Amino acid sequence: MSSSAPTQPVGAARPSGSGRRRTTLAIAVAVGAVGALLVVLLATSPQGERSTESPLVGGLAPDIQASDTTGEEFRIDDYRGQWVLVNFFATWCGPCKVEHPELVAFSEQHARTGDASVVSVAFNEQPSVVKEWFEENGGDWPVIAKGNGGFALEYGVVKLPESFLVAPDGTVVHRFEGGVTAQGVDSVIEALSSQAGDS
């Protein structure tokens, strides 16, 4: 007993056998094409974490104006003409502690030439705690511990630590996710300087 014999007499019309086959085939091809597109899309999508460009890159650095832990007034605009590494951190953040010696090295190295500075912005901390932490761990550059997390939001900080490199003309040129190394920042500065030099 075959299954494909119709069990009722041919009554109402429907597409003929080949016509029905064509319709099904057409729909099958369409579905298959969509499926293939989906597979290609998933195959070519990057897997795992990927760091993002900041939307701030190319624009003027958001203003940071506050008094630092020594009581002096800090304004980021004062630093036009040199590179500034704006570093967002917290004293309770492990990776921040790990990157700190790198910042110290970077700062000391460029203190001689005077072409780059570091400024640290603490996220939601008491100024006294931050001051103590810096005394313990070293680092001789302006440290902002005011304004709670406001500056972090202005810069679009997602996680700590994060650093932003500001060019001598005051524009943000690079975002560093996670801890930085002195060499890493240097190579970015070099690459961007030579680009600017060529153009």
Added chain:
Amino acid sequence: MNLALGIAGIVLGLTACIGGLVAQVVGLRSPDRRELLTSSRGFALIAFLGAVVSVLAMQRALLTNDTTVRYVAEQSSSLTPFPFDVATMWGALEGSILLWALVLAGYTLAVAQRFRDRLRDPLVGWAMLVMFAVGIFFFALMLGPALPFQSFDPPPGFDGPGPNELLQNHLLMAFHPPMLYLGYVGFTVPFAFAIAALVTGRVGEGWLVETRRWTLFAWGFLTAGILLGAWWSYEVLGWGGYWAWDPVENASFLPWICGTAYIHSVMVQERRGLLRVWNLTLLCATFSLTILGTFLTRSGVVESVHAFSNSTIGPLLLSFFALIVVVSVGLIGWRGDRLRAPGRIDSPLSREGAFFANNLVFAVFAFVVLLGTVFPLIVEALNGDRISVGAPFFDRMAMPIGIVLLFLMAVAPVLPWRASNAEVLSQRLLWPAVGGVATLAFAVAVGARGFWPLLAFALGGFAGGSAVRQLVLATRRLGWRGLVGRTNGGMIVHLGVIVIAIALAASQSYLREGEFQLEEGQTARVAGHTMRYEGIRIVERDNRREVRARIVVDGDEVHEPRINQYLRTGREIGTPSVDVSPRGDVYLSLQRYPGDDDPTIGLRVVVQPLVSWLWVGGAMMCLGTVFAAFPGRRRDPLSPTSKPVEVAA
């Protein structure tokens, strides 16, 4: 020892599946070698034993904390309490594949056993072939990129970090994945039969009826697994919600959508032989979506709380998905002529018409969920922008779809087959409509406001009335038997779905929340509830230290939301405390415990009405599924039309 046993088990399973596949191929090619097909039972048994041996080896390693097995060293710890160490097996990628292989081998054996008298039938032969092929894939995965039994040389005094703390907070973690897998993997069975029917060309026989209970079984477990996941999310994660439209949640939901559409649509094929292409497509879609879901969970393509670490397993799973899609689409396209139905849908106003509409709505639902999940990838591929598609999109899309589904649930059970008219409908739907108005009036009376939730309540009452009407008629005629069997069990499942729909509408629309910094003795107020903070209490446990905040809710209920400090890793994970009542939940989450200079706690309070109804509705769905699987009146499975079961109202 565990290593050797484990690998031996996997090799045994793989060899058995290969042997089974080869035997099926040879037996199917030559008609005089049909006897070979019966060997599938033996091969299935050996494959299952192989899987069991591997699982036992893994469990032994976990329970004894045998850190010479790398998986145990990386995932478990001597401090992990029972039964979380058992559950650690499926806490990470390799072990989860092992669980999958076990369940798959179990199903293969069950199918071979159940159809043991018909193993010589080429249709069954092809089905077994497909199941062995899938088995080969998963066992081979374990010998390749997902090897659970790698050796490790533990340094002296080594103790592993233990499973992720989120996986140790609640016992539900033990049950959620196995249930999900019983569901996912269970759909392999009807899929295998679908492929077999397409290949053999015997697409009109009763194979669908035969596999109905298997499909229902798998669907029931998938439903239970998804609901358990939602319950776990609510009880453990601390954000007061139960469904985040997280890409991996969506990946488990997509096969559920297609599976639900299938179990409805297949009734039309049984009764009238229609919608064959739909049913085959839905089945193949359900199965391929389970593989896609597995891929999404295990590659790094989408971010998710569920994501296992990505590895080389991604491309393999994606290729398998592509293969399944190609094979399914190819076979359905090839067999287009044989899938001609002996009739057609005469009128949209009929049971067939309603099920057809049901298919369409579910197809749109699946499309929308899939689109939203992969849309960020599409945009990123096209112009590099990274956007997010989150709960706001899915909620907004799901709402009208849910409304339409509620309406269909109300109308479809009263529609006769073939054709109907307004007269019949107005007669049968009268009491359900009154029920809907009563529900709406009650909701407005107790203060519910907002167009969409009220519409949902009204339609819920309407659909509930329709389901109850069906049950009343059936029990009047058949006594207790009126509660079991496909239609009646299905009505109970519908009632469960309606309860869930009402709970969703209420808890989403009337959610109130607040965050507070409280000193001892201070009281927070949200939506008419008071929460007084009375102090901190520390409890030491084997693997963690609990910082508990004592909160008195509404003057008499004491709750202790806490922050757990895990000793091994130093991480802090919170556990919320929930005041459950039929009217709603008061959800307390401790965000911050007092510090040296700050005596306040950070407390988050979420008040959601009717959340507990979600779990009640879920239980009703599961109960209804069990009832639906109950054997109904004997019916000739080969007859395309049967005597009507319903009497006129």
Added chain:
Amino acid sequence: MTARRGIWILVGVAVVVLLAVGTRREPTGGNSDDRLFAIAGDMKCLQCVGENVANSQAAIAVQMREEIRRQMAAGRTDDEIFTYFADRYGPRVLLNPAGSGLASLVWVVPVLVVGLGLLGVGMVFTRSRRSATAATATADDLELVERARRVQHDPDTDTALGSDLG
């Protein structure tokens, strides 16, 4: 029958009246916590996986909520607040894809698909109703019957012999 019709009319009236009574607008103004969580709920917590800013306890999410509160108090509209965050974190911080550009397709495509689907269904139904009943079998039908008649029946297994591979 009139009694039944009467009840249906009552039902219809009751539904309209009750829905009218019960409909209420969402808060888009003012400084209530409801509005805060509504706005925060539409933004993604970038430090977390799969959580939004309303629900997350992460430091950045808490910070963002405080900022939203500040901006609400300053009288900003919902859109202005969303733009503020999108300018700094990129469009991915918004869980509701923008209403313009490529991202807006995610809203448009489902509507298109539904529209096409309804159109297709309508066509199928009207076409099948319009076509006349055929009085004769087509050539394909005859061929199908011939093939079926040629297939042998195996009494033991109650299956068709030889046709399994098509």
